[in-house]
Structure formats: structure tokens, C-alpha cells
Amino acid sequence: MATILVIEDAALSRQVLRRILQADGHIIWEAKNGREGLDILLQEQLRPDCILVDILMPEMGGVEFLKVMCQQEFKIPTIVITADIQETTRVECLKLGAITVIHKLVKPDELRNWIKKALEHSTQEEIYEPNT
Amino acid sequence: MNLTLSHIDALQELVNIGVGRAAGVLNDMLDSPIRLYIPEVRLLSPEELKQELESQFDNSLLATVQLSFSGTFSGTAELVFPSKSAAHLVSVLTGEAPGTPDLDVVKIGALLEVGNIVLNGIMGSLSNALIEHLDYSLPAYAESTVNNFPIFANIDENTKILLAHTCFMIEQLHISGDIILMFTVGSLDALLKAIDLTFGEAL
Numbered sequence: 001m002a003t004i005l006v007i008e009d010a011a012l013s014r015q016v017l018r019r020i021l022q023a024d025g026h027i028i029w030e031a032k033n034g035r036e037g038l039d040i041l042l043q044e045q046l047r048p049d050c051i052l053v054d055i056l057m058p059e060m061g062g063v064e065f066l067k068v069m070c071q072q073e074f075k076i077p078t079i080v081i082t083a084d085i086q087e088t089t090r091v092e093c094l095k096l097g098a099i100t101v102i103h104k105l106v107k108p109d110e111l112r113n114w115i116k117k118a119l120e121h122s123t124q125e126e127i128y129e130p131n132t
Numbered sequence: 133m134n135l136t137l138s139h140i141d142a143l144q145e146l147v148n149i150g151v152g153r154a155a156g157v158l159n160d161m162l163d164s165p166i167r168l169y170i171p172e173v174r175l176l177s178p179e180e181l182k183q184e185l186e187s188q189f190d191n192s193l194l195a196t197v198q199l200s201f202s203g204t205f206s207g208t209a210e211l212v213f214p215s216k217s218a219a220h221l222v223s224v225l226t227g228e229a230p231g232t233p234d235l236d237v238v239k240i241g242a243l244l245e246v247g248n249i250v251l252n253g254i255m256g257s258l259s260n261a262l263i264e265h266l267d268y269s270l271p272a273y274a275e276s277t278v279n280n281f282p283i284f285a286n287i288d289e290n291t292k293i294l295l296a297h298t299c300f301m302i303e304q305l306h307i308s309g310d311i312i313l314m315f316t317v318g319s320l321d322a323l324l325k326a327i328d329l330t331f332g333e334a335l
Contacts, residue, residue, distance in 0.1 A: 010245035011238060012225065056248070056268055083249040085153075085256030088265040104249050105160050 001025045002049035002119050007037035007065065008081070009057040013104060017052060017081070020108045021115070034060030038068055041076075048076060050118040053098075055082040055089065063089075066096035077118035081106055135294070135324065140173045142327045146261055147171040147296045150254030151311060155300060157249055162224055164304045171298035171311075178287050181295055181314070185278040188310070189214075196274050197247025198282060201255055203266040204326060205319035207294075208283055209255055211247040212310040215275070218243055221307050240273050247271050254311065262326040283314050294320055 004026050008014045018028055029048060031037040034057060040046050055062035062080055069078065080093045080101040090101040099121060100114050148171055155166040176184060195218035197211045213221065222239040223229060225246065248271045259266045274282070283293070294315040301308045315323055 010241060010248070012242045012245040056270060058270055083252035083256075084268065085252060086259045086265060088259070105157055107160075 001027065002115070003027045003029065004115070005029045005031065005037060005040060005048035005051045005076075007031045007034060007051065007053040007057070007062070009033055009054060013054070013081075016105070017111075020106075020111055024112065024115075026115075033057040034062060034065030034068075037065055041074060042072070050115060051076050051078040052081050053078060055080060055084050055093070063092060063096065066093060066098060070097055077121045079114050079118055081111075135175050135320075138331075139324055139327055142331050143173045143294075143296060144171050146258050146327075147173070147254065147298065147313065149261065150257035151298055151300070153257050154250040154253035154311070157253055158246075158300075158302070161246065161249075162221075162302060162305060164302050167301040167303060169299050171296050173294070173296045175320075176293050176295055178284060178289055178291055178293060181293050182278060182284060184295070185281070185312075189278050191277050191279070193275055193277060195243065196276065196281070197244055197251065197271050198274065199248065199251040199255065199271045200269040201266040202269075203259075204264045205266075205315055205323040207313065207315035207319060209251040210281070210310075210312045210314070211250055212312060213243075214308065217307045217309060220305060221246065221309075224305055224307075244271050244273050247273070250311070254313070262323075262330050264326050283316075291316065292320065294323070 004021055006014060006017050006028055008017065009032050014030055021028055029040060029046070031040060034053070037051070037053065038060070053062040053065055062082065066078065069076070078098050080098045081104060082089070082101065083104045085103050093101050099118055102110060102114060151168055151171065155168055159166050193215050195213045195215055199209045201207060201209065222242050225242050226239065251271065252268070255266055296313040297310065299308065299310045
């Protein structure tokens with residue numbers, strides 16, 4: 001079981017992700033845009049095991065969120081889930097540290113596989129990260 | 133730059149690929165087969181475009197999701213449903229019994245997300261094929277008649293608009309919809325240049 005921060009403006013997509021992840025026993029925190037997601041990390045100082053983030057959102061989109069994550073040196077495995085299927089967008093997200101970019105509608109098994117990889121990544125970071 | 137038959141053919145094929153991908157996503161969402169029609173590509177003035185759309189939709193109220201895009205070429209992609217179809221689609225997605233054609237905030241949110249996924253599927257296919265990155269604005273929902281489509285606001289009557297239009301049917305669910313891509317002037321040359329560069333001698 002892991003704690004997963006879902007950053008997604010569309011209620012329909014949040015609901016889909018919530019159903020899949022809660023059925024697998026994960027705890028879900030939700031934010032409706034990148035700004036709310038950052039508030040959880042910066043103001044509330046909470047650290048999820050993994051982040052799922054959309055790209056196109058009001059106030060702060062996923063790319064900007066990833067940029068701030070880089071600046072703040074947050075090392076939380078982040079999966080981008082987006083309707084944007086452009087190759088250029090995928091490359092930009094990966095350059096900004098996302099571990100993968102999944103296209104909507106996400107298939108439950110595909111999401112589970114990537115969450116598993118993200119959590120393994122998260123565990124390795126804890127083991128090998130200096131000064132932790 | 134002139135719009136040649138080869139350009140139209142290439143655009144039809146690109147839109148076809150995009151719509152095919154979008155239909156695949158809709159099929160996954162609704163678990164029902166989607167029937168697609170061959171896209172039509174035409175260069176029109178605003179008045180001709182209005183007449184064209186009015187002949188199709190009369191003056192009926194339509195539920196539309198618009199996704200504006202900009203980059204080397206720019207314009208608007210619209211997913212258009214007759215009001216009844218929109219209400220029916222949302223009830224299938226949310227699992228609620230179909231009510232009135234009026235949509236509340238939650239239902240509009242669901243329709244917006246469907247539009248976002250479908251229109252991104254089409255525009256993303258186009259962008260990937262032409263290797264031209266597009267920036268999207270947030271999708272917007274509107275209920276309007278053709279006359280009040282945002283594309284017609286503040287547009288010069290001499291503007292040329294490239295229209296790519298297709299429709300789809302989900303017969304099992306009694307849902308029909310239209311996909312309309314409108315590329316505005318100025319970006320048209322850039323679009324045609326991108327097609328020439330991509331398809332080169334094939335055109």
C-alpha cells in the first residue's frame with residue numbers, strides 16, 4: 001500500500017484513477033491543479049510515495065509543476081497522465097523527470113505496472129540516496 | 133500557397149488517422165462500436181462556413197467542446213453534439229439515468245473531459261505526423277447555435293478557413309456527434325508547408 005497524490009482537474013478522470021488505486025489498497029490525496037499539488041508538498045510538507053499529474057490544467061499545468069519539482073529537487077517518482085499524445089510533450093515531461101507519460105484513457109493494468117515501477121524507484125531512492 | 137488536391141488528400145488522411153485514434157478511445161470509454169465517416173476538407177470563407185454548418189445543424193442548440201491550438205499553425209477543434217446526444221453520452225459515462233438535456237456542472241465536466249481526450253487524440257496525431265508541436269488552451273464547453281460559434285466572433289469576412297469535418301455514430305447508444313477542425317488564415321500556409329515537408333515527393 002502506498003500514498004499517491006493525484007493532480008487532475010477533471011472530476012471524471014480523478015474518479016477513474018481513484019477507483020483503480022483504492023481498489024488496490026492505496027491511499028489517495030487529490031489536487032485539482034499543479035498549484036494545489038505544490039501546496040500539499042510545500043505548505044503541508046507531505047510526501048506521497050508517488051505522484052500522478054495531468055498536463056493541461058487551470059492555474060498550473062503539469063509541465064510547470066514538473067519544473068518546480070525539479071527546482072525544489074523533490075525526488076518523488078512522478079507519472080504524467082494526459083490526453084496530449086504529442087511526442088514533443090512526452091519528451092519534455094521525461095526531460096523534466098517524469099518516469100513515464102501515459103495517455104488517457106489509462107488502462108488499469110498499465111497504470112498498475114507503472115505504479116509498481118514508481119514505488120520500486122521510490123524505495124531505491126530511499127536506499128541509495130546519500131544523507132538519508 | 134494554394135490548397136491542392138494532394139493537400140486535401142493528405143489532410144483527409146491525417147484527420148482520418150486522428151479520428152480513428154479518437155474513436156478507439158471513445159470505444160474504450162463506452163464499450164460500444166463507433167461508426168466513422170470519411171472526413172471532408174474544404175477551404176471556405178466565414179460566410180460559406182456558416183452556411184455549411186447551418187445546413188447541417190439548422191438552428192438547433194448544440195453542445196460543443198472547443199479546444200484551441202496554436203503553434204506553427206493555429207485554429208480550433210470542436211466536438212459537437214446535438215443536446216440530446218450530449219445528455220445521453222454523459223448518462224452512459226456517469227452511470228446516471230438520462231434526465232433532461234440540461235447539463236449540470238458535474239455533467240459538463242464529464243463532457244469536457246471526453247472532448248479533451250477525443251480532440252487531443254486528433255490534434256496530437258496531426259502534430260506527431262507533421263512533427264509540429266502545438267500548444268493547447270483549456271477546453272471550453274458551450275451550448276450554442278452555429279451562428280454563435282466562437283470562430284465567427286470578430287472574424288474578417290475575407291478570412292479563409294480550412295474546414296475538416298467528419299461525424300460519428302454510436303448506434304447502440306443512439307449518440308451522434310461531429311468533429312470540426314478549423315484552421316485560421318495565416319496558419320494555413322504553415323500547415324500546407326508542414327504537409328509538403330512531411331510527405332514531400334509523395335504529394
